[in-house]
Amino acid sequence: MADMTKNSSSEGLDIKKVAVIGCGSMGGGMALLFAEKGISVSLQDPSTEAMDIIIKQAKEEGFGDKISKHSDQKSLCESLDSPKVLIFSLPHGSVGDGVLSGLMPYLEKGDIIIDCGNEHWKNTERRQGKCVTRGIRYVGCGVSGGYQAARRGPSMCPGADDQTLDLVLPFLRKVAAKDPQGRPCVGKAGTGGAGHYVKxxxxxxxxxxxxxxxxxxxxxxxxxxxxxxxxxxxxxxxxxxxxxxxxxxxxxxxxxxxxxxxxxxxxxxxxxxxxxxxxxxxxxxxxxxxxxxxxxxxxxxxxxxxxxxxxxxxxxxxxxxxxxxxxxxxxxxxxxxxxxxxxxxxxxxxxxxxxxxxxxxxxxxxxxxxxxxxxxxxxxxxxxxxxxxxxxxxxxxxxxxxxxxxxxxxxxxxxxxxxxxxxxxxxxxxxxxxxxxxxxxxxxxxxxxxxxxxxxxxxxxxGLELPTQFYEAELDYFGKHMYDKKGEDPEGAPTTGKYHFEWKKA
CATH class of the missing domain: 1.10.1040.10 (N-(1-d-carboxylethyl)-l-norvaline Dehydrogenase; domain 2)
Structure with a gap:
């Protein structure tokens, strides 16, 4: 079971097992990174070859016992602790929706999904809404640095409610890139879809x-x-x-x-x-x-x-x-x-x-x-x-x-x-x-x-003397879009003007 342990500033999970769904260059790199950090990784990907490549590399680097592969979501979820922690590294769009729907029968209240794909923030918030009704936590986490950083430690930009972020931050701090002072390049970006938006x-x-x-x-x-x-x-x-x-x-x-x-x-x-x-x-x-x-x-x-x-x-x-x-x-x-x-x-x-x-x-x-x-x-x-x-x-x-x-x-x-x-x-x-x-x-x-x-x-x-002065006059000429007069708009806010001139009668 994933243990609750005290973090320096908050209470978080001691995550010892994760699933990585999506074994492309980014997902594969992160899977190897997690395993190298002592975390057991369960892989799932439509390509058996992609999973085998990761397992082979893990064995060559001395931590092959930390990675396993799974062909179905039931066995994948059964391989994890409670609460289950699943990492998405998927193409943006409908792929993530399909994977989430397939997982739902095997997820329980308190389980956590960390979406590390380049997903659109609206998709992230929609999935957060779908998960919250089941008590499932969904983190939209932008990941940057390319496939090399995914392997050695990427910049990570998570967005979710504070309680969920408190649970996963100890894990993310362990695997994220470190700045020259040794500080992890991860933090609470904000709530909702903020993580994917900022990324x-x-x-x-x-x-x-x-x-x-x-x-x-x-x-x-x-x-x-x-x-x-x-x-x-x-x-x-x-x-x-x-x-x-x-x-x-x-x-x-x-x-x-x-x-x-x-x-x-x-x-x-x-x-x-x-x-x-x-x-x-x-x-x-x-x-x-x-x-x-x-x-x-x-x-x-x-x-x-x-x-x-x-x-x-x-x-x-x-x-x-x-x-x-x-x-x-x-x-x-x-x-x-x-x-x-x-x-x-x-x-x-x-x-x-x-x-x-x-x-x-x-x-x-x-x-x-x-x-x-x-x-x-x-x-x-x-x-x-x-x-x-x-x-x-x-x-x-x-x-x-x-x-x-x-x-x-x-x-x-x-x-x-x-x-x-x-x-x-x-x-x-x-x-x-x-x-x-x-x-x-x-x-x-x-x-x-x-x-x-x-x-x-x-x-x-x-500049305060832009040629858009002429632009505005033309808009008023053919479209009656109104304009402000010089010297009468000290605030200069982007609001509809008060004046129209009948440049040419209709």
Whole structure:
């Protein structure tokens, strides 16, 4: 039986047995991680081969006795303690519903499901509602860091009621990534679907950061004519100090630039096609959902959305090839006319950081708006700790910048990071570098959606004389949508205007 044991701050379960349902790269990695930590793991997956691979690897690593496989849900549940603890690592959507329905006859009051898939938060809350009537606890737990982190310790973002989270946190702390101070990168994200929601926005931020870093790589490779080894050296330097220090995506970028296939000697990056297809193939839903949320919550998030459109355009290479044929060619990136390469590389570093910070700002603003709408009681200090290590958007400098802000979130009327002087100062300092990089990139026909949109974001989010003045007049002209008069709207709230002018009689 799973024992009740005292945790440092709360009472939790001493979980000794878990089921892992879904043995793909993430589920398989977590199963091995749990077993390595001394937890007995019962596997279930439609693929016997997938389960056998995990069991074989466990035996090779010396803990094969900790993993068993099960072909049906009855025997799976019988292999567990009471309360039963089951980990989902499943594709988003209907698969989870089917698995939950199949388990229901074998679940009892007090049993716990921890859904570690990239699930949509609405599905999570619907399943929580279905389970609560049976007394079953359902945790929506975002997991980040990729399959390597799933094996060695991922960042974990659980959402549920406090009592349920108190029960499972000792287990999650045992297996989660640890920051440089040894603190686990897991905590109470909030109630309801907060865990999956925060992870969803994490992925939106991730896509914005990846786009900016990829755009910088393209500028270095083609615009500056640098070798991959030289680019790897630059990325390593960026990751070692300054504003991009400890940024996971920059760190792995250096590895990617340098890696060669030991069998062929060929640089692996040179063999990779320019297609990001996960949104279209259905493997990944969070990029789509995070942008839908930004639009639905009326939060400008152009770094995130431009990165997403860039991914979509890249995915369908056949469409791009057909369009190129219709155009009679394309607009290939050119070598840039740069007089001082070192100075430009510093501008590029600052511009990349500023775009990454803008992605963070936009993502946090979406989370804050949603939290105020649905009252999840999101703990922003816990969210920052969850993102400290083991996750894709790990960025040590940004985390240090945000730490004092997040520590006071309870006393703030908003978590809009554009209102924070330290964040505003960094964005302001980055604006000239962004501008110089954008000018050179545009002249050289480089594709820079995240970087250029971050520049525009800073300008229009701080401007009080926008060309939308003309936009509003046109809306009033043909649609009688009303407008406010200059000087008569000191608060500037997003409300319907008081005036209409009869520009042309109907």
């Amino acid at each position: 969803m926005i994490h992925n939106g931020i991730e896509h914005g950061m990846m786009s900016a870093i990829s755009e910088a790589w393209g500028i270095m490779r083609t615009g500056l004519g640098m070798s991959e080894d030289d680019i790897g050296e630059v990325l390593e330097k960026w990751n070692s100090k300054g504003e991009l220090e400890g940024t996971f995506l920059v760190k792995i970028g250096a590895d990617i630039c340098r890696t060669k296939d030991p069998k062929t000697g060929e640089r692996v990056l040179d063999t990779v096609e320019d297609k990001v297809v996960q949104d279209i193939t259905g493997e990944e839903g969070t990029g789509i959902w995070s942008n839908e949320e930004a639009v639905g919550e009326h939060i400008p998030a152009p770094t995130l959305s431009s990165a997403h459109y860039f991914r979509l355009a890249s995915a369908d290479r056949a469409q791009r090839a057909r369009a190129q044929k219709a155009f009679g060619g394309d607009f290939p990136a050119q070598k840039l006319d740069i007089q001082d390469k070192d100075k430009f590389l510093e501008d590029l570093r600052v511009a990349t950081y500023t775009a990454c910070l803008a992605a963070y700002v936009q993502g946090i603003n979406v989370i804050d708006r949603k939290n105020r709408e649905v009252h999840w009681n999101i703990d922003f200090t816990e969210v920052l700790q969850i993102w400290r290590a083991g996750c894709i958007i790990q960025a040590d400098y940004i985390a240090s910048l945000l730490e004092p802000i997040f520590a006071e979130y309870r006393s703030k009327d908003t978590m809009n990071l554009l209102f924070e002087k330290t964040v505003a100062s960094d964005l302001k300092k980055g604006q000239p570098a962004l501008k110089r990089v954008v000018v050179q990139a545009v002249l050289g026909d480089h594709v820079i959606p995240a970087i250029s949109n971050s520049l525009d974001y800073i300008k229009y989010q701080t």
